[in-house]
Amino acid sequence: MIVNRKxxxxxxxxxxxxLIGGFKVTLRHFFRRKVTMQYPEERWVVPEGYRGAPYxxxxxxxxxKCVSCQLCExxxxxxxxxxxxxxxxxxxxDRPNAEKxxxxxxxxxxxxxxxxxxxxxxxEEAIFLMRDYxxxxxxxxxxxxxxxxxxxxxxxxxxxxQKWKHKAExxxxxxxxx
Amino acid sequence: xxxQFIGISAAKIVAVxxxxxxxxxxxxxxxxxxxxxxxxxxxxxRVGPFGIWQPIADGVKFLLKEDFTPAHVRKMYFxxxxxxxxxxxxxxxxxxxxxxxxxxxxxxxxxLNVGVLYTFGIVSLGVYGIVLAGxxxxxxxxxxxxxxxxxxxxxxxxxxxxxxVPLFMLVGDLNLSRxxxxxxxxxxxxxxxxxxxxxxxxxxAAFAETNRLPFDLPESETELVSGYHTEYSxxxxxxxxxxxxxxxxxxxxxxxxxxxxxxxxxxxxxxxxATTLAGGLLHIAIFxxxxxxxxxxFIWVRWMLPRFRYDQLMHLGWRRFLPLALANIVAxxxxxxxxxxxx
Numbered sequence: 001m002i003v004n005r006k007x008x009x010x011x012x013x014x015x016x017x018x019l020i021g022g023f024k025v026t027l028r029h030f031f032r033r034k035v036t037m038q039y040p041e042e043r044w045v046v047p048e049g050y051r052g053a054p055y056x057x058x059x060x061x062x063x064x065k066c067v068s069c070q071l072c073e074x075x076x077x078x079x080x081x082x083x084x085x086x087x088x089x090x091x092x093x094d095r096p097n098a099e100k101x102x103x104x105x106x107x108x109x110x111x112x113x114x115x116x117x118x119x120x121x122x123x124e125e126a127i128f129l130m131r132d133y134x135x136x137x138x139x140x141x142x143x144x145x146x147x148x149x150x151x152x153x154x155x156x157x158x159x160x161x162q163k164w165k166h167k168a169e170x171x172x173x174x175x176x177x178x
Numbered sequence: 179x180x181x182q183f184i185g186i187s188a189a190k191i192v193a194v195x196x197x198x199x200x201x202x203x204x205x206x207x208x209x210x211x212x213x214x215x216x217x218x219x220x221x222x223x224r225v226g227p228f229g230i231w232q233p234i235a236d237g238v239k240f241l242l243k244e245d246f247t248p249a250h251v252r253k254m255y256f257x258x259x260x261x262x263x264x265x266x267x268x269x270x271x272x273x274x275x276x277x278x279x280x281x282x283x284x285x286x287x288x289x290l291n292v293g294v295l296y297t298f299g300i301v302s303l304g305v306y307g308i309v310l311a312g313x314x315x316x317x318x319x320x321x322x323x324x325x326x327x328x329x330x331x332x333x334x335x336x337x338x339x340x341x342x343v344p345l346f347m348l349v350g351d352l353n354l355s356r357x358x359x360x361x362x363x364x365x366x367x368x369x370x371x372x373x374x375x376x377x378x379x380x381x382x383a384a385f386a387e388t389n390r391l392p393f394d395l396p397e398s399e400t401e402l403v404s405g406y407h408t409e410y411s412x413x414x415x416x417x418x419x420x421x422x423x424x425x426x427x428x429x430x431x432x433x434x435x436x437x438x439x440x441x442x443x444x445x446x447x448x449x450x451x452a453t454t455l456a457g458g459l460l461h462i463a464i465f466x467x468x469x470x471x472x473x474x475x476f477i478w479v480r481w482m483l484p485r486f487r488y489d490q491l492m493h494l495g496w497r498r499f500l501p502l503a504l505a506n507i508v509a510x511x512x513x514x515x516x517x518x519x520x521x
Contacts, residue, residue, distance in 0.1 A: 022482040026216045036220040 046131045051114045053132040054107060055154030056147065057125075059162065063094035064151065065126035068102040072118035072127055080111035081118060097168035105147040109135050125157065190287045194271060202423040203233035209477045216481045243412040248315075251409060255314035260410065260417035263307030267424035270300045274431045275355045277441050277462035278451040285441075285462060286355060293354040294346070297432055298339060301387060304425055305331045308389070308396050308406045311418070315409040323405030327396035329488050330386055333495030334393075338383035340503035341376045344510035345369055345436060358440035362449035370437040375506050377437045379499045384429045386491065389422060390476055392483040393491055400485075430472035434465065441465040 011017065037044065046052065059065050068085045084104035093101040118127050132153070137143045145153070207222070207229065214221025223229040247256065273293040277285030290296055305327055312324015346352055348369070349360045361368050370377045386393040397405040407418045434440060441461040442449040452458040486494070 019483070023478075026478065026482045029218055030212075030215045032218055034215070034220050035218045036214075038220065038223075 044133075046133060050131055050133070051116045051129040053109060053114070053135055053153075054112065054116075054118055054127055054129050054150075055132075056105060056127055056150040057154040057157035058151060059159040060156060061095075061165075062156070063098070064101045065124050065157070065159070066102055066105060067093070067099050067124050067126070068105075069123065071121045071123065075117045075121045077115060077117065078111045078113050080108045080113075082106045082108075095164050097171070098164045102147060105150060107145050107150060109137075109143045109145055110140060124163075125159065128154065128157065130154065186283060187287060190283075190285075191272075194276070194287060195268070198268070198271065198424065198427060199420075200233075201427060202420055203237065205423050205426065205473050205477070206236065206419070207232050208473070209480070212474070212477050213481050216478075237416075240413055240416040245412040245414060248317075248409050250316050252314045252316060255310050256409075257414075259307045259311035259314055260414045260421070261307070262310060263304055264417045264421035264424060266300045266303040266307075267421050267428050270297050270425075270428040271431060273297055273354055274428075274435055275358055275440055276431070276465050277458055279453075279461075280455060280458040284355065285458065289353065289355055291351075291353045294342065294352045294357075294436075297354075297428075301425065301428060301432075302331065302335060304387075304421065307418075307421065311406040311410070312396070315406070317409060319402045319404070319408045320406050323396040323398065323402050323408070326398070326402075326488055327389070327406065330389075330393060330395050330491060333488075333492040334383040334386035334499075337379055337495050337499035337503050338387065340500065340507065341379035341383065342436060343503075343507050344373050344376050347507070347510050347514060348372065354435050354440075358435060358442065361439040362442055363444075364449075365444040367444070368437065368439045373437075373506070373510070375502060377433075379503055379506075380433065380436070382494070382499070384433060385476070385479065386495075388425045388429055388476070390426065391480040392486050394480075394485060395488050395491065398485065426473060426476050427469065430469050430476065431465075433472055434468040438468055440468075 056064070056066055068083060070083050070085065073079075073081045073083045082104070083102050083106075086100050086103045090100065090103055093099065114129060116129050119129050130153075135143065210232075211221040211223075211229070221229070222232045225231040225235045247253065272287040273290050273296050275284070275286040275289075279285060308327040309324045312320045312322075312327065315321070345357065349357050351357065351360075357369075365371070385391075389396055395405075397407070399405075402408070407415055410418060439449070441464050443464055448457075448461070448464065452461050
């Protein structure tokens, strides 16, 4: 393809229009609002549905929702989750009618790939990928998040179904004390 | 031996170097900040408030980096080139009057009566460092950078030299202090208003002289990696860097002196040599202010214009500026002849 060069006029060949144009553009940009986000002070607000770090949640009555079914541990592709179930003579769950809750629940954030399978597979809506996207630590041990930390970071999830509470009420109505 | 003269000269040299080195460091910072602002960014602002300690961090980085000499270079020239680039830029400042008087002392390191010739001679030496670096690096990008540098020099140097001839025809002296004295007595006595064409040519040639965009052909980051200093690292690279900015300061100082009245302002009696200490300091401050304005121009233009091809630069230098400069000389001569023959 042949691109024909535009014949420049005498005025254009003086370079002056280009100089003035360039100065206008640079001056405009000089005073424009800057696009830089000054990271540690300003942080990116992630959109709804963002898959950040997975945390455990409690329901509105401050009960641990996880029932230690270990589905997330099983489905986790990089095996970042480690759960120790309570066993036959472990402590009872927070909620009266629930089956059990984990004795230990640990997520290795260095291994986690934020795929969201744990949230997908969880039958109890107990684990969610939240908005935290910059997890930092000074050692590998620091990046192993235990249950206490995960619950603290996860906060409360407003449960609209409250399966275990309703089951307990049904049982009570039928005269079967849980 | 006049020990007093030696002592005072040494003090002036130390003072000028002590002002110049930080000025170079901070013009690098200014460059980065201005460039960032023009590109809608913020620029380095982490080291100290508004990034004012950034030059110190940069300096420490340059000093601590490994000074690597590739195996294929010509060692002696490779080591010599950075020094040859930097030293002329510093030497050129020696004849520039950066103030009127402090006490009885003239504020110029060497009041040469061929000041301008000295400056042109010394400043053009800087090119040899670049050519030498390109040759000594013994690899393709620096080599191309060196070639371009020599091509560039023969395109602008002549126009630059001829552009200032009308000034000396008007002033009748090559001494830079005398040139400043000539410009006293009103804004329109500044030579930029008497010789605007000479100033335009000189300004463009100054950009070529300091290898700044739009004429940074020896460096050409986009096509020649870093051109002549591709093989350099650490302090040797820093010397090239210092040299570039020192040359900018030197040429800015020269332009302020030649065209913008040096240390004088055309009002409040500031166009006469100072009699008091405060007046002397004020003159130095005025000179420095004008210098900073030129530095800002150099920095701004870099982020405004694309690079010229070197045949375009040659075209500009030989076929546009050279005839214009010659015509300007003839016109000035005719004007002087007429104005002197008809009093």
